[in-house]
Amino acid sequence: MSTPMGFGRMHRKEDARFIRGRGGYVDDVNLPGMLYGAILRSPHAHARIVSIDTSAALAHPKVKAVITGETLAGLNLAWMPTLSADTQAVLATDKVRFQGQEVAFVVAEDRYSARDALELIDVEYDALDAVIDARKSLDPDAPIIRDDHEGRADNKIFDWEAGDKATTDAVFAQAEVTVTQDMLYPRVHPAPLETCGAVADFDKVTGKLTVWCPTQAPHAHRTLYALVAGLPEHKIRVISPDIGGGFGNKVGIYPGYVCAIVGSIVTGKPVKWMEDRSENLMSTSFARDYHMRGEVAATRDGKIQAIRVKVLADHGAFNGTAQPTKFPAGFFHVFTGSYDLRAAHCEVTGVYTNKAPGGVAYACSFRITEAVYLVERMIDVLAMELGADPAELRMKNLLRSEQFPYTSPTGWEYDSGDYQKTLQLAMDMAGYDALRREQAEKRDRGELMGIGIAFFTEAVGAGPRKHMDILGLGMADGAELRVHPTGKAVLRVSCQSQGQGHETTFAQIVASELGISPDDVDVVHGDTDQTPFGLGTYGSRSTPVSGAAAAMVSRKVRERARQVAAAMLEASPEDLEWAVNESGGAWTVAGTGAGKTIQEIALAAHSSLELPEGIEGHLDATCVYNPPNLTYPFGAYICVVDVDPGTGQVKVRRFIAVDDCGVRINPMIVEGQVHGGLADGVGMALMQLMAFDEDGNHLGASFMDYLLPTAMECPSWELGETVTPSPHHPIGAKGVGESATVGSPPAVVNAVLDALRPFGVRHADMPLTPAGVWRAMQGNPIRT
Ligand code: MCN
Ligand code: CUN
Structure with a gap:
């Protein structure tokens, strides 16, 4: 399959590493001195926690720390905000509320010892009746699940409506035919090939926290860590490496991520935590x-x-x-x-x-x-x-x-x-x-x-950001594009591919706007230190939002190139026309053969060429795209x-x-x-x-x-x-x-x-x- 100049079929650039087994996933991150975490989970769907005894686990020769809800409560981290402005227990303090809920976190020298030590934790539960059928959740005698909410008397989260009730009812009242049907769209699970996990590395000297995790929204995660943990945002780096499928499972912040971070802060060592399949199926979105x-x-x-x-x-x-x-x-x-x-x-x-x-x-x-x-x-x-x-x-x-x-x-x-x-x-x-x-x-x-x-x-x-935000973060995406002196480019975006091929398609967007080969455009994503802010990849928003940002930032660069080309050609920028042919994109003087390719312009933009007042050198731009x-x-x-x-x-x-x-x-x-x-x-x-x-x-x-x-x-x-x-x-x-x-x-x-x-x-x-x-x-x- 040949490489098109812009849009068209081309093999995925990322496949070169994937088919050779050279992808780099969270579990491939191994740091010197790294410790391993494991989560003790609730066997009950609903139970009060009477006591947790961690002494035997702590006595295990390879165990470095055992963290419970009580430990976290001391740090004000036992509960975290959810993406829907509710709270979620990081590690249970009062009750467990579903089977598989996180109860304690063991940090040990190796994965097996961490798992073994889970068996040594003794939790006494007082089992409660569980609400499993949603249709019974609002029964007057249903147990109250969220008794942590002050004054709560039932299990209702919200009532919400849309549309026009009066008009709709009127149409129904007059209708010749009506049909009614009850149906359930049952609970399913995205079950991505790669489960969730994290490696957290808190550097006590610099105060910098680096978290590798397969998040679909690295920037949103970083801001939330900063807001929740009170850590300075510039001292947090979230790296979302190659992801083995997300399908929405990797949008949220899971208790395990927070536990890995606390584990690293407590032990002073990097901590890795990876779910197994059952944990993923039982406890994640x-x-x-x-x-x-x-x-x-x-x-x-x-x-x-x-x-x-x-x-x-x-x-x-x-x-x-x-x-x-x-x-x-x-x-x-x-x-x-x-x-x-x-x-x-x-x-x-x-x-x-x-x-x-x-x-x-x-x-x-x-x-x-x-x-x-x-x-x-x-x-x-x-x-x-x-x-x-x-x-x-x-x-x-x-x-x-x-x-x-x-x-x-x-x-x-x-x-x-x-x-x-x-x-x-x-x-x-x-x-x-x-x-x-x-x-x-x-x-x-x-x-x-x-x-x-x-x-x-x-x-x-x-978005647009005016109507849509997540926890106050408006849904608009940044993009940065830099064209190097030799005409090769690097695009930096905030979204993060989990298998959708952004390294290829986003390069194709830049390529089609600048008339260069997609092979000459590197796409950088998934690292908050390397990319501009944006809300991430879910709701199929990458192409509509970040993809639009990639096109718009390319157009800004192309406009800058026009100014540089005008200086090179000693022509007025208004007299230049943009054209892309087999050899690539170029600004040419209308009606003449004279013109400069984007590569020639890139070199000139970094050269000693005298540029007109107000025109900056180099060939780069940034933009934020707020979709209409x-x-x-x-x-x-x-x-x-x-x-x-x-x-x-x-x-x-x-x-x-x-x-x-x-x-x-x-x-x-x-x-x-x-x-x-x-x-x-x-x-x-x-x-x-x-x-x-x-x-x-x-x-x-x-x-x-x-x-x-x-x-x-x-x-x-x-x-x-x-x-x-x-x-x-x-x-x-x-x-x-x-x-x-x-x-x-x-x-x-x-x-x-x-x-x-x-x-x-x-x-x-x-x-x-x-x-x-x-x-x-x-x-x-x-x-x-
Ligand atoms: N594309 C294109 N032309 C278009 C539209 C899209 O060439 N007109 C390309 C895009 O550039 C991108 C891919 O198709 O390479 C998907 O684009 P888009 O529709 O923008 O969706 P996102 O990139 O935002 O991906 C998110 C979406 C979601 S929300 C889920 S869930 C899902 C899905 O993508 N998860 C996936 N597809 C997945 N595919 C894989 N392999 N793995 C997942 O986890
Ligand atoms: Cu609804 S799953 Mo996709 O938006 O990540």
């Missing part, structure tokens, strides 16, 4: 857990008029969701989806339960996963009610291209779209009519084949399944995915993102589930029980694209990193339920395991 009731009002001929939604959101024991402050339910209220309707209203109630905190993770675009699932299931429920074809029903109700920019009933301003075209392309690729004929024939023979459609619109690229709006990628997905009528086993036979993420910087990387997200979606729809028993014991704490999809469950994806540029993004790009995870679960579920149509099944909750499908076929779709 989960996703979803939304109990939803959807209602749709429509005319008898299938025009949708209004949607009404009620949600019970299970946030676990601490409200640790990572999302913009003003959005307690994330971006869930984009649930009117891709459809043109008159009114909408939603009410979301967030509650505490005795489960791990989290909620916004796993390629969710801040809960748009749940929103898209809801509306796309509801469309199919309506289609069943009306006896309509789900594709036709969608075509009839999709927003039309002339309606953009479009303001939704819940206040989102969709930037651009051409939805019918995208759905039509997916249907053409699928051979939709032929598939329906095949299905009819198979049904006659008693075979179960299903065709599922989902159309999604996402809102990605948070989110970007709204969309897509049409069609899934074809075969269901074994004897076992309920679902086979995904085909999956057609047409994505529109505006201008594609690197189509190969975009396709990789879509492939990954589709696999995630198949996994969630068919097999992934974080389950608990009624005492709160975690039933999915290993990959034996928490099932991830493999190539065996995935068909050969059939991808298509349409390109509707974002009008406000400097290069017309929209984010794509979560699109397929958002869009694919409803397509798979719709397909399975379409296959089960002969059984009259209207809905069954994910995951549609063989047992779940079997139950649905028996007329009992509810999991117990």
Whole structure:
């Protein structure tokens, strides 16, 4: 694959080290004298701590320190703020509130001794009743989980609503047809290949703290450490090295990170702490857990008029969701989806339960996963009610291209779209009519084949800073670009890739703006000492925000180059034209052949050339990009399944995915993102589930029980694209990193339920395991 001058397919620059096993991850960091930490975790979902005896552990010859909640309380660090302005116990002092919660931290000379010493800590617990089912959390006799909150009388976190209730109710009251459906988007976990961990190194002499951890938001982490621990921010360096997958699991600050820092301060040595798989599955950010009731009002001929939604959101024991402050339910209220309707209203109630905190993770675009699932299931429920074809029903109700920019009933301003075209392309690729004929024939023979459609619109690229912040930090991103004398460049950005290929695509952005090769642009990220401030990589915001910053800073550099070129050519800057041809970018004097390449200009900018008054030498610039709006990628997905009528086993036979993420910087990387997200979606729809028993014991704490999809469950994806540029993004790009995870679960579920149509099944909750499908076929779709 040749290297393009700007946008286009090119192999990932980072793969050169990844495929040689030369990536550098947190666990690869080994410092002289480094100690190892391990966390003692609660076996109970809810229990009062009576006493903790650490004496035997401390007597272990290799143990250097044992830290408990009491130790931390002395430092005012027993509790830390969450990203949702709640508090979370770093190490439990009063009670444990979920199974797997952090209780004590052992620091020892080696990993094994640290683990061994955990067994020597004696904790006496007084077990309490646990709240596991969110639907029982608000019962009058439910135990109060957060009795650390003064005056708290129940387990409610918040009530939140969006849209216009009165208008929506009025439309429902008049409607010819209404349908209602309860559904659960179950608790799932992003389960990245690399678990979480940290190496903390506090230098007593300089007072500098260096923390290596796989964070998706290095700058936000640093500022929070400074605010919480009272350490001077310039004395904290957060380094996020190569990351083995994040998927939202690595946005938050976990107790283990704080423990590693305290461990280093206490012992005066660097301390490494790495989770194992069970710890990751049990205690780090989960996703979803939304109990939803959807209602749709429509005319008898299938025009949708209004949607009404009620949600019970299970946030676990601490409200640790990572999302913009003003959005307690994330971006869930984009649930009117891709459809043109008159009114909408939603009410979301967030509650505490005795489960791990989290909620916004796993390629969710801040809960748009749940929103898209809801509306796309509801469309199919309506289609069943009306006896309509789900594709036709969608075509009839999709927003039309002339309606953009479009303001939704819940206040989102969709930037651009051409939805019918995208759905039509997916249907053409699928051979939709032929598939329906095949299905009819198979049904006659008693075979179960299903065709599922989902159309999604996402809102990605948070800010602007005026509307969106995390704990007061506005969502805008900096970028710095320096062109060296020889015309090679270094771009510094605040976001941090976990596998998305930023070192390649961000180099391509600079390359296309400056007319140089992406191979000549180094992208520096993931180190707060080396990069400008910004909010990080999640909610598919890197391309919409940091990517825009990369384009804008390149344009600033190009403008500076124009001034330098004008001095070189003894021409007026206004008379120069920018052009990129096969040999690269150059400023040329209009109408003449005279011109200077960006490389010649770079050298001159560092030379003795006399520059005009006010024009600085060198060739570099900085910028902060504050996005005017989110970007709204969309897509049409069609899934074809075969269901074994004897076992309920679902086979995904085909999956057609047409994505529109505006201008594609690197189509190969975009396709990789879509492939990954589709696999995630198949996994969630068919097999992934974080389950608990009624005492709160975690039933999915290993990959034996928490099932991830493999190539065996995935068909050969059939991808298509349409390109509707974002009008406000400097290069017309929209984010794509979560699109397929958002869009694919409803397509798979719709397909399975379409296959089960002969059984009259209207809905069954994910995951549609063989047992779940079997139950649905028996007329009992509810999991117990
Ligand atoms: N891209 C492009 N053209 C576009 C849009 C994007 O070439 N029009 C490229 C980007 O430049 C980038 C990649 O596609 O290299 C993803 O871009 P973007 O949509 O901006 O998403 P982010 O980079 O912000 O990544 C975050 C997103 C999220 S929130 C989750 S969760 C997720 C995802 O990315 N986690 C991932 N994809 C993942 N992929 C991998 N391998 N690992 C993860 O942890
Ligand atoms: Cu919601 S998971 Mo991604 O935003 O890191």
